[in-house]
Amino acid sequence: MTGDDVAPSDEVARLRTELVDAHERLAELANLYVTTVRIHERLERSSVEEAIREVVISLVGSECFGLFEWREGTLHPTTYFGLAPAQLAWARDVGPRVIYGMTETVVVREPSDVSVDGGEAFVALIRLRDDGSDVGALVLFEMLPHKPRLGSADRALLEVVAEQGAKALRRCDAARGRSVVASAKQSSATQGARE
Amino acid sequence: MTASSARKKKILIADDQNTVLMLERMMLSQAGFDVSEAHDGEEALTRAAADKPDLILLDVTMPKMDGYEACRRLRARPETRDVPIVLVTTRSEFANMQTGFAAGCNEYVTKPFNAVELVATVRRYLAS
Numbered sequence: 279m280t281g282d283d284v285a286p287s288d289e290v291a292r293l294r295t296e297l298v299d300a301h302e303r304l305a306e307l308a309n310l311y312v313t314t315v316r317i318h319e320r321l322e323r324s325s326v327e328e329a330i331r332e333v334v335i336s337l338v339g340s341e342c343f344g345l346f347e348w349r350e351g352t353l354h355p356t357t358y359f360g361l362a363p364a365q366l367a368w369a370r371d372v373g374p375r376v377i378y379g380m381t382e383t384v385v386v387r388e389p390s391d392v393s394v395d396g397g398e399a400f401v402a403l404i405r406l407r408d409d410g411s412d413v414g415a416l417v418l419f420e421m422l423p424h425k426p427r428l429g430s431a432d433r434a435l436l437e438v439v440a441e442q443g444a445k446a447l448r449r450c451d452a453a454r455g456r457s458v459v460a461s462a463k464q465s466s467a468t469q470g471a472r473e
Numbered sequence: 474m475t476a477s478s479a480r481k482k483k484i485l486i487a488d489d490q491n492t493v494l495m496l497e498r499m500m501l502s503q504a505g506f507d508v509s510e511a512h513d514g515e516e517a518l519t520r521a522a523a524d525k526p527d528l529i530l531l532d533v534t535m536p537k538m539d540g541y542e543a544c545r546r547l548r549a550r551p552e553t554r555d556v557p558i559v560l561v562t563t564r565s566e567f568a569n570m571q572t573g574f575a576a577g578c579n580e581y582v583t584k585p586f587n588a589v590e591l592v593a594t595v596r597r598y599l600a601s
């Protein structure tokens with residue numbers, strides 16, 4: 279059958295499919311855009327952490343997660359939501375070994391594969407890396423009951439959180455470092471003037 | 474086209490999460506609606522009285538006053554008794570939905586939501 283022989287109903291069905299796909303893509307792009315804007319909205323750690331929390335809860339669909347950062351070789355919780363002590367302990371004791379073994383930025387597991395005993399306690403683990411170095415990790419331990427699985431759009435969103443979240447946290451720390459140095463210099467200059 | 478049919482429909486969005494507010498505001502504004510915002514249930518009541526919205530999107534888990542109580546109070550007021558109210562929440566359990574409908578909501582949407590579908594839901598209620 280040539281293009282000229284395509285029945286109008288087939289063409290309508292094809293266009294309807296394309297329209298549905300376009301709407302899905304629009305929704306995904308809206309999420310990606312809002313996530314990026316919100317993460318970089320203010321040069322304050324609390325703002326970045328709040329943005330990440332809101333994205334994970336309301337755009338991805340998890341109320342059991344933690345954002346951890348590397349401090350002297352250990353993962354320390356920066357911000358978390360709905361975590362049990364066992365999950366915090368997992369991040370501290372098992373998480374580093376799991377992350378060192380990762381070759382991908384985002385690892386997503388099937389809910390049936392999640393098992394605390396086996397050391398695979400997470401549904402998704404996202405490495406936060408900036409300029410090639412590890413900043414930390416975002417770990418999703420459970421999904422909301424009505425959203426048991428993460429799809430490709432969620433994975434893309436989590437990759438944005440990983441990349442932009444790491445950059446934003448580093449920028450905040452750099453800005454705070456400059457601010458501390460500037461305050462120290464000003465304080466020293468004022469001290470000198472008094473003397 | 475008459476002046477009344479040219480008026481943009483007004484949507485009040487209430488959520489304590491700025492990310493959700495940004496997403497809803499962006500999509501609804503692009504769809505041609507006037508959007509006002511509230512960050513908790515109490516502010517939602519105040520904004521509803523001032524802005525007289527044509528539809529309200531109401532988060533459930535909010536500080537000061539949750540969405541269920543805000544919905545009940547909106548339904549108790551003559552000026553908002555008939556305004557369509559859509560609850561938007563992470564709570565999907567049947568008991569939560571029952572609470573929402575008992576409070577007087579018209580529709581119950583779970584997060585995470587598809588923003589394009591949310592706009593379609595809003596259009597559907599405003600068309601009817």
